[in-house]
Each structure stands twice: as C-alpha cells, then as structure tokens.
Amino acid sequence: MLFASDSIVTESASKQIEEQLRRAIQEGRLRADEQLPTEAELAERFGVSRPTIREALKRLAAQNLIRSKRGPAGGNFVNRPSLEEAGMNLVTPALLLTSSGEFDAAAICEARSLIESNLLAFTVQRRTDDDLTELQAALDELSDPATANGAFCAAEVRFHRAMVRAAGNKIIEYFSYTLLEGLQPIGNLISYKLQDRQQLVALHGALLDALRARDLAAAQQAFANYAQYRHTLYDAAVSQYQERGAEGAEPA
Structure with a gap:
C-alpha cells in the first residue's frame, strides 16, 4: 500500500x-x-x-x-476509466456554465471552428478505414428522412466526434467532449427549426469525401462551409429570439 x-x-x-x-x-x-x-x-x-x-x-x-x-x-x-467516461465528466459543468450565461452560441461556434479546423491536417493524414466507416454510418443516419430531430442531432455529434478521434490526439479528444457532447447539442437545439437537413447532409458529405480522398484543401473548404452555415443558423435563431423578446416587452 x-x-x-x-x-x-x-x-x-x-x-x-x-x-x-x-x-x-x-x-x-x-x-x-x-x-x-x-x-x-x-x-x-x-x-x-x-x-x-x-x-x-x-x-x-x-x-x-x-x-x-x-x-x-x-x-x-x-x-x-475510459477516455469517454473521463470526458463525459466535463459535460455537466459545461452545461451549467452555459445555462448560467457564461457561454453563448457564438462562443460555442468559434471554439468548435478553432479546434476542428486546426485538427483537419491530422485527421486527413491519420484517418483509418474504421474512421471512415464510423463517419459514413453517422452520415447515413443524417441522410435518412425518417431520422427524428433528436437522433439527427446525435448523429451530427457522432460525425464530428469521429472526426476529432481520427486526428489521433487523445488529449484533444478528451477535452472535445465538452464541446461535442455538451455544447454542440445546445447550439443545434437553438437552431434546429431553421436548419435545412439536405444542406447539412451535403455539407457533411463533402467533408467525408475530402477525408476519404486525403485532400486537405478540400477538407478545409468543406469544414469552412459547414462552420459558416452553422454560424448563420445560430445568428438567425438568436435574432428571432431577441425580436420575440422585444415584442413581448412592448406595452399593450
């Protein structure tokens, strides 16, 4: 002892x-x-x-x-403990910080863009056939019209978690649980009524094609397009929320 x-x-x-x-x-x-x-x-x-x-x-x-x-x-x-178990311990504090107003949709988008875009070079280089299989399975669920909204969000999380895992850095994978398992679903929930599923499927499909071809430039462009689309959705959702709040505050 x-x-x-x-x-x-x-x-x-x-x-x-x-x-x-x-x-x-x-x-x-x-x-x-x-x-x-x-x-x-x-x-x-x-x-x-x-x-x-x-x-x-x-x-x-x-x-x-x-x-x-x-x-x-x-x-x-x-x-x-497994990496997943340890990473999931980060999720609850992140959710509490978000609910208290410490994190907003813009900050979540920015953090995801910084982490995932800078990992792409490693993901393109290190991804395996098993990684591609996992990414394809998530894309298949995104593509299925019968997939419910909650399952669609979960499939998108799995896609991006698989991308991070494919980069082969376990420390970043560990910390990414905060963003992908905790904060990404919140951002998606804010904007899911505005999103175009077919466009999201196309954006993820382009990203997977680039990873399959090990084409870094194409992967960077595909992710930039995805990130920009998500930013646009979040901005529109926040604007709608603020407009409703302003209308509710007007005197009768």
Missing part, C-alpha cells in the same frame, strides 16, 4: 477517509486495477468502524473511482 493515512476526527470520518483515498488514486499512489485493503484492514488503519469505511467506499464508487468484485478473488479495486 503506497499511501499514508492521516489521523481522523470523529465528525465526518467517512468523508475524510473518502478524500484521503481519492487523493491517493488521483496522485497515482493507488494505481488503476490495484486492490484496496479489506474493510477490516482499512478500519484498523484509520481507527474507525467498518460501517464508516463502507460509507467512504460507497462515496468513491459513486464517483466511479473504485469498483467492487464479488467472489474468492473479490474486493474493491481502483477503476481504470
């Missing part, structure tokens, strides 16, 4: 134990897939009861930091 335990006071003992174990996990002193000591061993180490230890472990499990395994080789183990 590679972590030292601090003394525990009676009040909020389970919380203090949870924090100590969480720090040990975050700092790498407890490694992924490593088994924690038993409840009895932890209780002795911290000088508390087993129910207190059990409560601390429940807190850690709720944060997906540990998992329980039953059987002769069972116990509590440090989780090895």
Whole structure:
C-alpha cells in the first residue's frame, strides 16, 4: 500500500477517509486495477468502524473511482476509466456554465471552428478505414428522412466526434467532449427549426469525401462551409429570439 493515512476526527470520518483515498488514486499512489485493503484492514488503519469505511467506499464508487468484485478473488479495486467516461465528466459543468450565461452560441461556434479546423491536417493524414466507416454510418443516419430531430442531432455529434478521434490526439479528444457532447447539442437545439437537413447532409458529405480522398484543401473548404452555415443558423435563431423578446416587452 503506497499511501499514508492521516489521523481522523470523529465528525465526518467517512468523508475524510473518502478524500484521503481519492487523493491517493488521483496522485497515482493507488494505481488503476490495484486492490484496496479489506474493510477490516482499512478500519484498523484509520481507527474507525467498518460501517464508516463502507460509507467512504460507497462515496468513491459513486464517483466511479473504485469498483467492487464479488467472489474468492473479490474486493474493491481502483477503476481504470475510459477516455469517454473521463470526458463525459466535463459535460455537466459545461452545461451549467452555459445555462448560467457564461457561454453563448457564438462562443460555442468559434471554439468548435478553432479546434476542428486546426485538427483537419491530422485527421486527413491519420484517418483509418474504421474512421471512415464510423463517419459514413453517422452520415447515413443524417441522410435518412425518417431520422427524428433528436437522433439527427446525435448523429451530427457522432460525425464530428469521429472526426476529432481520427486526428489521433487523445488529449484533444478528451477535452472535445465538452464541446461535442455538451455544447454542440445546445447550439443545434437553438437552431434546429431553421436548419435545412439536405444542406447539412451535403455539407457533411463533402467533408467525408475530402477525408476519404486525403485532400486537405478540400477538407478545409468543406469544414469552412459547414462552420459558416452553422454560424448563420445560430445568428438567425438568436435574432428571432431577441425580436420575440422585444415584442413581448412592448406595452399593450
């Protein structure tokens, strides 16, 4: 066991134990897939009861930091989070910041354009046949007239997430969850009544064709066209919203 335990006071003992174990996990002193000591061993180490230890472990499990395994080789183990699980933890704070007015549609558009356009050179160079298959599957769903509005938005998110993944940089992929899983759907929701599905399908089709051909110039132009169209939709949606607000504020 590679972590030292601090003394525990009676009040909020389970919380203090949870924090100590969480720090040990975050700092790498407890490694992924490593088994924690038993409840009895932890209780002795911290000088508390087993129910207190059990409560601390429940807190850690709720944060997906540990998992329980039953059987002769069972116990509590440090989780090895996937990139998707870790990235999705960024989504809720981003949504809260958006709902509080910190992020608006223009900022979302700008951030997406900066990240995705600058990744295109890597995406064109590094994309694989599997990436193309994933992009084509998302495009097929976008192209299907029977696709509902929510599913259409989700397919567009999958298309752009696949583009980012194809660039082969896991750090950028991790941070992109904030934009693609959290903020892109908000922007799409704002403007979905104004969007032309056929035009969006054509824009994504041109982008996929360029990636398939490994044509960077064509990919950059296709993405610029897509980004400009999204900007136009967001601007129009915001203008409509402001006009309705102004009308509602007029005296009777």
